[in-house]
Amino acid sequence: MFSLSLTSLSYIIFVVVFVFVYYMVHRRFRWIVLLAASVLFFIVVSGAASIPWLLLGAATTYAGARLIGRMKKEAGKRAILAIVLVLVLGELFLLKYTRGLPFTAPIAVSFYSLSILGYVLDVYWGVTKAEENPFLYLLYVTYFPQMTSGPVTRYRLMQPQLREGAAFSYDKVKNGLIRIVYGMMKKCVIADLCAVMVSEVFGDTVTYQGAYVLLGVMLFALELYADFSGCMDIVLGTSECFGIELPENFDIPFSSVTMSEFWRRWHITLGVWFKDYVLYPLLKTAPFQKLNTVCVEKFGRKKGRKPATYLGLLAVWFLIGYWHGGAMHYVIGSGLLHWFYIVSGELFEEPVKKLTRRLHIDRRAKGYVLLQRLKVFFLVCSGFVFFRSETSYQACKMLYRMAVPFERGFFTGFSVWKLGLGAYELCFLSIGCAVMWTVSGFKLRRRDIRTALAGQHAVVRYAVYLLLCALVLLGMMRGFGADVSYFIYNKF
């Protein structure tokens, strides 16, 4: 069976063939082409054995939403919703967080489970109507670009696009293909080259200490960003070719000046999902409102509103950490640690504002903004230590070894060469980073680089396209010791 890894040539061929067929058939039937592509993609990537699990989740939510839509009584609706939640969350728990099962989980189960749960909750809340066509609903669940690592989607935004199909647009197909190649470059060049050095540092906690660990962690931040956002570029680029707009998952996260802002820019759809479907309903429950009333009476209006919110956030961040893989190092590194940073940021916001005013520091000055960005970057890196480590113990060991005084040779003798990459690879990595930096610069100024490129002379345009393609091909051919078909977030 051929591979359909997002970074393979066969994936590009798969996309091109289905884009061709999609626009060849009448617009009314285009969703059927997407469904065929999605089912084929699922069978190839996930295996036919996992189809029953996929269908179980899809059928449960489809039937549950239909029943909720038909029922008049609130108690009945609530009972159906409870059954659906138990079944879908139970399936997710069984497939993702139970060790030693004799069967494999469908790909992207943690991502599509959130999308389908959101759909049922939206039907229950009256935000959207229950879908009548089971095959159209199956397309929503299996839509192949998102069946690797999300993004987590909303039914009410996806359904009209999937059902109506898109009119052919040369620009959309071209821009989609450019974005796919750009995503591949981020993965095959930046992420895979960083991965070599990161594996070296994280694989040997005895030899590496001090600056090595710090460098390893910073490189992992770069690797994870290039890997996950690169994957999203391929996913969103693919969808763009079909004229279907998927929600963005990244918005130059390392430009954030606070941790709260970082989470509005990193894995956006996951954060928004947990806010809308967990945090808000939780904060609106009677116990949380009661706590709020008590605290407001005791601490005053402004301060009193905080404890209940922070408690709700604690529950949400625990769940976000747990969602990443169930292990304690994820709960800490992708959950509780971020809760601590966000809450601390909130608590210290006013004192810091007062201090900067007293010291006549302009909070909008470039130097101050840069310092804030560095602060966010290093706080995020501390969470990544847990994310990348096998266990919480290893993560603590890494943090401890980082605190050990820097090895003297690191700065003077360029011992960075020991980390597994030669001059050629480092040069290659630098070019990849320069390209990513340039694209991010355009994004920061809210400009689309592809539109800017379209206005350039053909020679410049094709030189850029060729550079991108060359980087991807070289990255794919050399492999750099890392697995080009493996994306970090595919395992979640």
Next chain:
Amino acid sequence: MTREEVFDKLNEIFREYFDDEEITLSDETTADDIEDWDSLEHINLIVAVEKAFGMKFTMGEVTTMKNVGAMADLILERI
């Protein structure tokens, strides 16, 4: 209650909630226009509005409300 009266009352609630007498709401006002109105304050603000008008928003309305104008329309439907 007229739409104007709803807006007057909303102005009062928002000013008291955010401790800012300069807030003047319009149909298009969103969380982006009021510095302290972030996602963490959203639910408490919603509950304050619900209490003041003696009505309830559904969770779907809470998560999809586009601006203050939409909020006022929902209030007018319920009271």
